[in-house]
Amino acid sequence: MTKKILPFFLFFCLPFLTVFGQLTDINATPQTSNLYKNLSRLSGKEVLFGHQDDLAYGVGWKYQDGKSDIKDLTGEYPAVFGWDVSGLETDQKKNIDGVPFEKMKQYIKKAYDLGTINTLSWHMDNPVNSKNSWDTSSMSVKSILPTGSKHMLYKSWLDKFSIFVKTLKGADGKVIPILFRPFHENGGGWFWWGAKSCTAQEYKALWQFTVTYLRDKKKLHNLIYVFNPCDFTTEEQYLERYPGNDFVDVLSFDYYQYGGAEMGASYSQDVARNLAIQHKIAKRSKKLSAIAETGFVEVPDPNWWTNVFAAAIRENKPSYVLFWRNAGYREKEKDNHYYAPYPGQVSATDFLKFVRQNKILLQRGLQKYSIYKK
Template structure:
């Protein structure tokens, strides 16, 4: 297989290592460079709080202008807005969670114009056409879309659509909106077609490097900060970096981990997450990268003090840039229970979340807007 990629990899390996205070993309837009540098300045001073799909819907509502479960509880929006492009690659008008891409573009602009930060993941469907979508685990899927593979042209067509959307994200002055781009998230898991049980480390690294090359060099997308994101199943720094594509193609080191056990009876999540974040933030310091806890949460948050007594303890003194909790879907027909990860008015953990919000260390939109993250201060 390696022989097939020699030409492309030769180009990819020719990328110079980014300057110490510059994103991986040497041609990153001014606003993207400023966001990168300002997030670095903030690291250790405060943690931006993020929420997936925050503006689109919440528990008991959908598509209400200006509404947000976070804002209903605190009077403020989250500092980071998470979105997902799954479905765009197959021309769906809505993403995999049902959000119309036209509305998503509008919400992204609104959050950015208020001073918030945008992060985007991509639950891409299986390029082999499997019905399981991103959750297809057919071995060889990644190999099929690499240079020389049977589905390589299809993959480039997908990237053309992703690039088109990313280049359509513009602020009021016509500037491109910076995005923390988190493709192939949870890459060390075993549930997506790009995970370690479906492709070799070399194949995954080649996928990342080609994606990076194609978006930048072929499609001229220069408003991205690239987020390397594993699942929370690594034990050592070496394991975390096992599929790492290289410092010259990554801006943020991160992983995802969720609470499943009752934290009042089992403190494993708290202790394990702290140790994993310690390793990642140490790597961030060594490699001069931003770090993040890019997905977490406790479904339906049944523990009233989870925010200040569990999540904050799990983060501890680790100087991450942001933490993002998953979406507030509401009642889920697939498992016949409530599926949400942030509090809403009247929810069990509402009072504790207000305490969490009021801490100097946690940053929400009003605070980050005042810091003008997209300006060269």
């Protein structure tokens, strides 16, 4: 190797070698493997911007072909699209947020064809009493483990999920890679799979069974598995429910800003602290680091993006960050519910500045990397 070639190698190859580990699925499809490798190459250099349900609806609109609050503001779509498959398990036509699954399939395919990324979460119902994810009245995790009374029911849910995922194919005919984030916010007490409803060992066993069943039994080779705790301030707390390096591909956490604009500094410090903890674990484990959910509802601070969020990710850049959905006005709750800006929103100008100044990738910026190819 000549001295002239060495700097090029060091800049482009060594970061990749230090970040990238083996995917959980050694039989992953070429597109899935390429996606993970390319995300690893970008890690620490650029941050992919994501938005939940971006193509389905936004503030003041719903199901308009090609529309997106982010695209209306920036001229391009997000780099990452988030979706939730709650309802698949009970044969619903629409998910928990009212998005028809047939439309969701179309949106996922469009995102892939655009050269962008899809991630799925799953607010699955309580398997013991058929109530929603937030029902914690029963020890449900134990019931769906291999020796539990609801284990066969849970396997039938995974079967339905498998059928759905296998139908997701792009214009190239290839099955679409998915960043899959099951049993999220596992350190909290609000979901039936959370810390108040199962032991750490039960949670680990559930995660390991789920990965093994989908990968080995159902032959799903297009999933990248995303681990997602919350409410941690130490490495020990982060890893309390970690199922092991052989069952996880991406490390992530969720964190929102609550209260008024005056809470911005506290939010920024907390996210920066959590990223530092997660980054340390990710580097040691050779995993990707991401923020899977975040935001400040209605973004009332006109300089929130450059003053608050930019500071939060400055030291340890996540591979991607996904902001929650723009539901707009909610009749039942009598409130506005959105986490990303749109044209005319008070923080819109600052968001454009944030994207320009912080190496934030949207759709066109990501397209040039051809992330599904070698």
